[in-house]
Amino acid sequence: MADAGLGAALTRLRDAVTATRYPLALPGSGAAASLAKATAGQLDDYLIPRLARLDAPLLAVAGGSTGAGKSTLVNSIVRAPVSVAGARRPTTRAPVLVCHPADAAWFSEANLLPRLGRAGSAEAGGVGLLVLPVAVLTQGVALLDSPDIDSVEEDNRALAEQLLAAADLWLFVTTAVRYADAVPWELLHAARDRGTAVAIILNRVPPGAEAEVAPHLTEMLEEHGLGGVPLFVLDEQRLDQHGLLSEQAVAPLRDWLDSLARSAAARAAVVRQTVDGAVAALVPSTSRLAEEADAQSTAVVALAGSVDSAYRESELSVDHGVRDGTLFRGEVLARWQELVGTGEFMRNLQARVGRLRDRIVGAFTGKPKQADEVIVALESHLVTFVHGAAADAAENAAAAWRAHPAGGDLLAAHPTLSRVSPDLDARADRMVRDWQRGVLELVRDESAGRLFAAKFSAYAVNALGLCLMVVVFAATAFIPTGAEIAVGAGATVAAQKVLEAIFGDDAVRRLAGQARQDFLTRVHELLKEEAARFHTVLEGTGVEDGGGDRLRAAAAAVDAARRADPISGPDGAAA
Amino acid sequence: MSAPTVVERMAALERFTAATARRLPGSDLAPATSLIGRAGERLALSQLHTVVALAGATGTGKSSIFNALAGVTLSQTGVRRPTTGEAHACVWGADHAEPLLDWLGVTRRHFRDGGEPDLSGLVLLDLPDFDSVQVAHRAEADRLLSVVDLIVWVLHPQKYADRVQHADYLTRFHRHRDITVVALNAVDLLSAADAEECVSDLHRLLAADGLGDLAVLPTSTVGPPGLDPLVKAIRQAVFARQAAVRRLEADLADVTAALAPTVAPAPPKAALDADATRTLTGALAGAAGVPVVTAAVEKAYVHRARKATGWPLLRWIRRTRADPLERLHLGDHRATVPAATSLSPAGPAAQAGVAKALREAADRAGAALPAPWQDAMLAAVRAHRDDLPDALDRAVASTDLGVARKRWWWRVVGLLQWLFTAVALVGLLWLGVRLAMEALALPPLRTPKVDGWLPMPTALLAGGLLAGLLLAILVRPVVRIAAGARRRRAAKRLRDSIAGVVKDLVETPATAVLTDYATARTALRDAGAPLPSR
Numbered sequence A: 001m002a003d004a005g006l007g008a009a010l011t012r013l014r015d016a017v018t019a020t021r022y023p024l025a026l027p028g029s030g031a032a033a034s035l036a037k038a039t040a041g042q043l044d045d046y047l048i049p050r051l052a053r054l055d056a057p058l059l060a061v062a063g064g065s066t067g068a069g070k071s072t073l074v075n076s077i078v079r080a081p082v083s084v085a086g087a088r089r090p091t092t093r094a095p096v097l098v099c100h101p102a103d104a105a106w107f108s109e110a111n112l113l114p115r116l117g118r119a120g121s122a123e124a125g126g127v128g129l130l131v132l133p134v135a136v137l138t139q140g141v142a143l144l145d146s147p148d149i150d151s152v153e154e155d156n157r158a159l160a161e162q163l164l165a166a167a168d169l170w171l172f173v174t175t176a177v178r179y180a181d182a183v184p185w186e187l188l189h190a191a192r193d194r195g196t197a198v199a200i201i202l203n204r205v206p207p208g209a210e211a212e213v214a215p216h217l218t219e220m221l222e223e224h225g226l227g228g229v230p231l232f233v234l235d236e237q238r239l240d241q242h243g244l245l246s247e248q249a250v251a252p253l254r255d256w257l258d259s260l261a262r263s264a265a266a267r268a269a270v271v272r273q274t275v276d277g278a279v280a281a282l283v284p285s286t287s288r289l290a291e292e293a294d295a296q297s298t299a300v301v302a303l304a305g306s307v308d309s310a311y312r313e314s315e316l317s318v319d320h321g322v323r324d325g326t327l328f329r330g331e332v333l334a335r336w337q338e339l340v341g342t343g344e345f346m347r348n349l350q351a352r353v354g355r356l357r358d359r360i361v362g363a364f365t366g367k368p369k370q371a372d373e374v375i376v377a378l379e380s381h382l383v384t385f386v387h388g389a390a391a392d393a394a395e396n397a398a399a400a401w402r403a404h405p406a407g408g409d410l411l412a413a414h415p416t417l418s419r420v421s422p423d424l425d426a427r428a429d430r431m432v433r434d435w436q437r438g439v440l441e442l443v444r445d446e447s448a449g450r451l452f453a454a455k456f457s458a459y460a461v462n463a464l465g466l467c468l469m470v471v472v473f474a475a476t477a478f479i480p481t482g483a484e485i486a487v488g489a490g491a492t493v494a495a496q497k498v499l500e501a502i503f504g505d506d507a508v509r510r511l512a513g514q515a516r517q518d519f520l521t522r523v524h525e526l527l528k529e530e531a532a533r534f535h536t537v538l539e540g541t542g543v544e545d546g547g548g549d550r551l552r553a554a555a556a557a558v559d560a561a562r563r564a565d566p567i568s569g570p571d572g573a574a575a
Numbered sequence B: 001m002s003a004p005t006v007v008e009r010m011a012a013l014e015r016f017t018a019a020t021a022r023r024l025p026g027s028d029l030a031p032a033t034s035l036i037g038r039a040g041e042r043l044a045l046s047q048l049h050t051v052v053a054l055a056g057a058t059g060t061g062k063s064s065i066f067n068a069l070a071g072v073t074l075s076q077t078g079v080r081r082p083t084t085g086e087a088h089a090c091v092w093g094a095d096h097a098e099p100l101l102d103w104l105g106v107t108r109r110h111f112r113d114g115g116e117p118d119l120s121g122l123v124l125l126d127l128p129d130f131d132s133v134q135v136a137h138r139a140e141a142d143r144l145l146s147v148v149d150l151i152v153w154v155l156h157p158q159k160y161a162d163r164v165q166h167a168d169y170l171t172r173f174h175r176h177r178d179i180t181v182v183a184l185n186a187v188d189l190l191s192a193a194d195a196e197e198c199v200s201d202l203h204r205l206l207a208a209d210g211l212g213d214l215a216v217l218p219t220s221t222v223g224p225p226g227l228d229p230l231v232k233a234i235r236q237a238v239f240a241r242q243a244a245v246r247r248l249e250a251d252l253a254d255v256t257a258a259l260a261p262t263v264a265p266a267p268p269k270a271a272l273d274a275d276a277t278r279t280l281t282g283a284l285a286g287a288a289g290v291p292v293v294t295a296a297v298e299k300a301y302v303h304r305a306r307k308a309t310g311w312p313l314l315r316w317i318r319r320t321r322a323d324p325l326e327r328l329h330l331g332d333h334r335a336t337v338p339a340a341t342s343l344s345p346a347g348p349a350a351q352a353g354v355a356k357a358l359r360e361a362a363d364r365a366g367a368a369l370p371a372p373w374q375d376a377m378l379a380a381v382r383a384h385r386d387d388l389p390d391a392l393d394r395a396v397a398s399t400d401l402g403v404a405r406k407r408w409w410w411r412v413v414g415l416l417q418w419l420f421t422a423v424a425l426v427g428l429l430w431l432g433v434r435l436a437m438e439a440l441a442l443p444p445l446r447t448p449k450v451d452g453w454l455p456m457p458t459a460l461l462a463g464g465l466l467a468g469l470l471l472a473i474l475v476r477p478v479v480r481i482a483a484g485a486r487r488r489r490a491a492k493r494l495r496d497s498i499a500g501v502v503k504d505l506v507e508t509p510a511t512a513v514l515t516d517y518a519t520a521r522t523a524l525r526d527a528g529a530p531l532p533s534r
Helices: A004-019 A029-052 A070-078 A101-108 A154-165 A182-194 A210-223 A247-262 A264-323 A331-340 A350-366 A368-402 A405-413 A424-447 A451-474 A484-503 A505-540 A547-564 B006-020 B026-044 B062-070 B097-104 B135-145 B163-170 B174-179 B192-209 B228-240 B243-263 B274-287 B290-309 B312-320 B348-366 B371-381 B388-397 B408-439 B456-526
Strands: A058-064 A096-099 A129-133 A141-145 A169-175 A197-205 A231-235 B050-056 B088-092 B108-112 B122-126 B150-155 B180-184 B216-218
Touching: A004 A029, A004 A264, A004 A547, A029 A154, A029 A264, A058 A070, A058 A154, A058 A247, A058 A264, A070 A096, A070 A141, A070 A169, A070 A247, A096 A101, A101 A129, A141 A247, A154 A182, A169 A182, A182 A197, A182 A264, A182 B163, A197 A210, A197 A247, A197 A264, A210 A231, A231 A247, A247 A264, A264 A368, A264 A405, A264 A505, A264 A547, A264 B348, A331 A368, A368 A405, A368 A424, A368 A451, A368 A505, A368 B348, A405 A505, A424 A451, A424 A484, A424 A505, A451 A484, A451 A505, A484 A505, B006 B026, B006 B243, B006 B456, B026 B243, B050 B062, B050 B135, B050 B228, B050 B243, B062 B088, B062 B122, B088 B097, B097 B122, B122 B228, B150 B163, B150 B174, B150 B228, B163 B192, B174 B180, B174 B243, B180 B192, B180 B228, B192 B216, B216 B228, B228 B243, B243 B456, B274 B290, B274 B348, B274 B388, B274 B456, B290 B312, B290 B408, B290 B456, B312 B408, B348 B371, B348 B456, B371 B456, B388 B456, B408 B456
Parallel strands: A058 A141, A058 A169, A096 A129, A169 A197, A197 A231, B050 B122, B050 B150, B088 B108, B150 B180, B180 B216
Antiparallel strands: A096 A141, B088 B122
């Protein structure tokens, strides 16, 4: 019997299915999105309401290809032109449900197919389900004429699939021309996998062809795992003046439906078979969805990882540039030399630090403009350097995304990602200035209380700060080559010696290490902000981590509830 | 001017693929190259024959029509679906048709001699269906549909609105209107009114497919109206012998329409505008150490000028100092193989500056171009990135910095300095002689006096020394000013040299991309793509 456990589990599964998104353009994401939509639709339209009332009237949906004669068949069974039929394809657009007047209330109340509106009358038109009470039908079975599954009207197919998913029984209408078409067989496979109760109506069989076509169709049904399905064959015939098939042609089908309607047991068996099959089929289809959800989160992780590794690589190259001393070249070096004197003079400095210190400090106090020039040159050097690192990282990250099936689409939607953010230069500039200020702060703290600082005031702090910056970029693993011995090493050694004379070796090493670390941390922060642009895009897709596990857990709960309380009890083993 | 022939248009398409082979992804060009190959093959084969395919869904009566036209039962018909799994061919007028059939890959052949004379040259194919559960049928139908000359779509009243027929086939072949015939078969199943409604609805669907106003021929193999309208349409095509060419033209229209977006915008006039070149040159100058070199030029000028014009007695101090330019191994720009300079290699910041300038230049150059060309532009601009340091070094080394030769006025000043020194020496010698004579108690020489009070030798000595010192002081600012001018001139020459490097290693490859783009664009327009001329 319908049990609260299974119903609740199905509701939770529906919530899990609707909550999971497949936004990344992976090979299976389109199929997964439509499967998710169909699954959620079936749960809402059919399984949840049906499970609440297993004894409600049986709904038989006539589905099939365009031109197969579904409407004519429904009209002929109720002996009245309730659904529009004709040569123009596709004909049926708004679905019509015919039932015994006593059953009309159940279908009109929108228990089944709640998302589909109810059309008040035939004239209301539009979408929505038209419920027509017809006295000729036996109470207990309703017939629904569904749109075609394969015409040019895409909406028809979606509606047809929705209606078929809500059917207790499929009346699958095909013709002698159609029965080997690929599209209907796809749906029959779905019905087979879901365990839906199916009856096949082979319509429009040319006179004399039945002997060949019917056995072939039976053979095909067996081949496709649908052996034993009831098969009704109707000859191609002239319609009467109302556009109906003759009464004796549809008699076998009518009788079969009547017998179903009269026997509550047989009806219940059909309903239970379909509901149980549909619930059972939820497990494999949900696991397919879960796999796809996993693929989505794996792709997000992979895309994020490629961004992180691109930026980490750039950070490493900054680290190298800072440590190998090559940053202190070109214009900065030239200006530094201009400030402290020529290369030759620097060669014999070791012994004359005291004089040199005075000279440098003097140079600063006397030439603040030149000192500023060194600072400005260093600043623009560093900004360009950091910009280059960020640009390389953005380009490499974008290239990695482009090579990824889902990344390419994301990149096309956000083309600016492959370049640095427009305000990067301004931010890098601010970053470098902040760092320089930090270096001056370091020097100020270190020299607080020392006689030297008091003696030389603010200029000295500037001078020593600049010396420290030079030491940070030049004196660590400086490997002089060629002329650099003369011009580079001498100059930077000068800076180091000055600092050592004032603060002592250990303090200089510590200060330089601190300043370098501070710089690298700031670069790290800046690059992290740059990388965050990629991460924001990824977050914007709405792929959640663990969506697959949530689906699997919900499906497992449904499966457990189904096993604990089988729907197809001992009284309803098969249709 | 007559319209270009299909051969000319194919040649234009070939020019397009040649120009874009290195620039566009291969997947974009695959349809074009396969069409060029197919066109060459088809045109080399019999053009007296017209290959007509009966195509349609399963059960529409393709084989019945085929058998009715062939006059014998060649293709299996029946009520079992699907029937035809392999294409059949029937040839009217057998001469030279064998190679064509081999090319089509159709092995089930029937040759009809005699019969209707006006169908001579017809190769009629009965294609497998494309909508049954047999996937292989669809593959075979697709293969043949891409090579036949005329397609007859056989529709059925039950199936004429199928999605697979319209979305997968009629829409795909909507540019092939000239070689498309639509037959609504089995109209005998419909009443006259229904048939009329059916045909008008089919017209609506065809219009949606892009095939509006195409005639729909009602046919039936068992009753009226028979096959006459269809036979008439086929006969016209066979008689005109134009279907093969029309088919290729339609394929060309398909291919060029798909490729048109890759060359849609008009090509820009120049790859790098003046602004981009200036930025790039500036960045490369920084990387090449131009500021260092120009500073050295100034110092070298001062150094050399002082050496030539300084006070002779102190010139030796200058000599002990190294020449700033020679220290950089710069100076001899006339050497045939410029020696590597001793400028330190560009630091990471300079390299980052170059990379940034290159990226910006590529972005600007490619801004107006479609996306794949932007990538090509970036690749081209960066093509010589690894050669740049060497080329820049060579450019700097081979630039005439303008300080190699001594200035004429240095010689004049130098001569004057020597002259003043000589005068002072004469005075000194004179005084010496006087001192010696006095020491030897010889009678003193008569010493002329300047202005009646200053003894001549003293005047010579003091005057010579003073004049030399004064000259040296006077020359100093002149040297400074001249050195500044030299530095600016050297900077300009260096920039020009580096601009030459930019031109050779950056602008030329970028221009090559633009040339390819313009060539490709013109070629595609010649091939029939609807592109504005400029």
